[in-house]
Amino acid sequence: DSGVTQTPKHLITATGQRVTLRCSPRSGDLSVYWYQQSLDQGLQFLIQYYNGEERAKGNILERFSAQQFPDLHSELNLSSLELGDSALYFCASSVLAGYEQFFGPGTRLTVL
Amino acid sequence: AQSVTQLDSHVSVSEGTPVLLRCNYSSSYSPSLFWYVQHPNKGLQLLLKYTSAATLVKGINGFEAEFKKSETSFHLTKPSAHMSDAAEYFCVVSDTQRTGFQKLVFGTGTRLLVSP
Numbered sequence: 579d580s581g582v583t584q585t586p587k588h589l590i591t592a593t594g595q596r597v598t599l600r601c602s603p604r605s606g607d608l609s610v611y612w613y614q615q616s617l618d619q620g621l622q623f624l625i626q627y628y629n630g631e632e633r634a635k636g637n638i639l640e641r642f643s644a645q646q647f648p649d650l651h652s653e654l655n656l657s658s659l660e661l662g663d664s665a666l667y668f669c670a671s672s673v674l675a676g677y678e679q680f681f682g683p684g685t686r687l688t689v690l
Numbered sequence: 691a692q693s694v695t696q697l698d699s700h701v702s703v704s705e706g707t708p709v710l711l712r713c714n715y716s717s718s719y720s721p722s723l724f725w726y727v728q729h730p731n732k733g734l735q736l737l738l739k740y741t742s743a744a745t746l747v748k749g750i751n752g753f754e755a756e757f758k759k760s761e762t763s764f765h766l767t768k769p770s771a772h773m774s775d776a777a778e779y780f781c782v783v784s785d786t787q788r789t790g791f792q793k794l795v796f797g798t799g800t801r802l803l804v805s806p
Contacts, residue, residue, distance in 0.1 A: 580733060611794075621780065621796040634793065668733060679794065681726075681734040 581605065582682035584669050590688045596657040599685045603650055603671030609633070610652040611672075611679060612644055616665035627652055628674075656687070664689045692717050692785040694764075696797035704805050709753075709768040711800045713781030716762065722784035723764045724794070725755055729777045737779075740764065751775070776804045 581604035591597055603610050612624040614637075623636035627646035638644075641659075646652045656663060666686050670679040697712040715721060725737040738749025745757045755766045764781060781797040 580735070582733075620798050623793060623795075636793070670734075678736065678739065680736070683733040 580680040580682060582669060582671050582680050584667075584682040584685050586685060587683070588686050588688070590690065591659060592690055593659055593661060595659050595689075596655065597659065597687065599654040599656070599667055599669075599687070601652045601654070601669030601671075601682060603652070603669075604673075604680055607671035607673050607680070608650065609672045609674060609677075610646055610650070611670040612638075612652070612654050613668040613670065613681075614665050615668060615684070616662075619665075621668075624654070659689045661689050663687065692721060692783045692793075692795050694723075694781045694783045694795060694797040696779075696781050696800050698800050699798065700801045700803065702803040702805065703771045705773055706770050709766070709771045709775065709802065711766040711779050711781075711802065713764045713766065713797060714762050715764055715781075715783050717783060720759075723755075723757065724782040724784065725749065725753070725764075725766050726780045726782055726796075727777050728780065728799075734780065737766070771802075771804050773804050773806065776802055778802075 583602045585600045609628045611626045615621045624638040625644050626634045630646050641657050644654045666684045668684045669682045672679045693716045695714045723740045726734040728734050738747045740747045740757045748754045753768045778799045783795050785793045
């Protein structure tokens with residue numbers, strides 16, 4: 579158990595809908611990262627937050643957004659969902675930016 | 691840009707035999723390299739990491755990897771496979787920006803199959 583928690587574990591929704599994925603980092607970790615794992619794209623970095631501020635963006639679509647709250651938990655918002663957004667979404671955390679990342683168990687999103 | 695290439699998409703071994711998972715990296719400078727393991731329906735777990743200290747890195751569960759700069763390789767090995775080693779393994783290179791952001795670049799993964 580990495581200490582990173584993600585909810586929900588599974589999410590099934592329809593095209594055009596909006597969902598929110600939640601991540602609680604390990605106690606004491608200030609940095610949160612979001613990744614997407616899909617069959618065709620593999621594991622891709624989406625976005626990083628550090629102590630509430632966005633630090634870096636990867637291959638994140640404009641329909642997706644994220645934020646990190648004062649208690650350091652983070653949410654990834656996915657809107658206008660398409661079939662191709664079906665994937666496993668991972669959150670990771672590290673004590674500081676640039677340090678070892680610990681991954682959560684993931685949220686499996688299925689868009690029908 | 692940093693990148694890694696995992697040379698085998700699948701590796702099959704028998705229980706008790708050695709494991710070799712191959713990874714080559716591309717980097718303009720000395721990189722940080724990692725191996726992560728993903729068991730079915732589980733998150734990613736760090737097996738080991740290389741950060742320019744000893745070139746032979748020991749990890750958890752009996753795994754180790756050797757950094758070879760001349761060959762730009764970071765192959766993962768284990769002397770004797772166990773059934774519980776069956777999983778997907780990812781070779782990862784870290785690209786730390788000036789801002790301190792550590793971008794992880796994942797390989798495509800190698801699925802390790804262990805037969806009794």
